[in-house]
Amino acid sequence: MDYYSGYINKLIEQLSRLPGIGTKTAQRLAFHIMSMPKEQAAQLASSIMEAKEHVRYCKCCQTLTDSELCPICRDAKRNQKQIMVVEHTQDLAAYEKTGRYEGVYHVLHGAISPMLGIGPDDIRLKELMQRLQGDVEEVIVATNSSLEGETTAMYISKLIKPTGIRVTRIASGVPVGGDLENIDEVTLLRALEGRTEL
Ligand code: ZN
Numbered sequence: 001m002d003y004y005s006g007y008i009n010k011l012i013e014q015l016s017r018l019p020g021i022g023t024k025t026a027q028r029l030a031f032h033i034m035s036m037p038k039e040q041a042a043q044l045a046s047s048i049m050e051a052k053e054h055v056r057y058c059k060c061c062q063t064l065t066d067s068e069l070c071p072i073c074r075d076a077k078r079n080q081k082q083i084m085v086v087e088h089t090q091d092l093a094a095y096e097k098t099g100r101y102e103g104v105y106h107v108l109h110g111a112i113s114p115m116l117g118i119g120p121d122d123i124r125l126k127e128l129m130q131r132l133q134g135d136v137e138e139v140i141v142a143t144n145s146s147l148e149g150e151t152t153a154m155y156i157s158k159l160i161k162p163t164g165i166r167v168t169r170i171a172s173g174v175p176v177g178g179d180l181e182n183i184d185e186v187t188l189l190r191a192l193e194g195r196t197e198l
Pocket of ligand 1: 071
């Protein structure tokens with residue numbers, strides 16, 4: 001790729017590090033950025049930096065938010081005794097879009113994967129266990145139905161069982177290997193309603 005400017009090569013290299021972006025897409029994006037008005041490119045760059053500077057993890061549920069506690073944890077109308085455990089903030093957003101779940105969440109930011117060397121200490125499980133010291137009636141495990149998601153669900157169930165707190169798993173209406181964020185609202189609700197004891 002020496003026939004490009006060194007600067008463009010660097011931009012392509014950075015973009016291709018993003019998930020799901022291959023070299024071809026990275027090139028297309030880089031040339032698109034080059035064709036943007038300077039102001040627009042500056043906005044893109046500063047949005048990245050602003051988000052990195054201001055977004056943090058909610059002290060309670062660990063989702064990404066602007067304040068110490070996210071709006072869901074702050075909402076007195078939500079049932080704080082029911083915690084849905086999800087892998088990513090996007091999964092939380094998927095359930096929020098249904099508008100029908102009244103409990104709160106816990107975001108793990110990943111799933112246990114022995115193959116990738118991701119263990120229980122690499123996701124936000126400790127924070128979940130700390131929350132369970134409080135008044136909690138049910139933990140709904142809504143990790144993905146991938147191998148990693150199932151491994152994580154079994155692990156969580158084993159951890160929580162001795163505490164006497166009810167542990168449930170969303171029904172398998174969610175296709176195997178499917179990410180929650182790509183699933184329609186009706187299926188998500190059906191999976192929630194059909195949840196079973198773990
Ligand atoms: Zn929160």
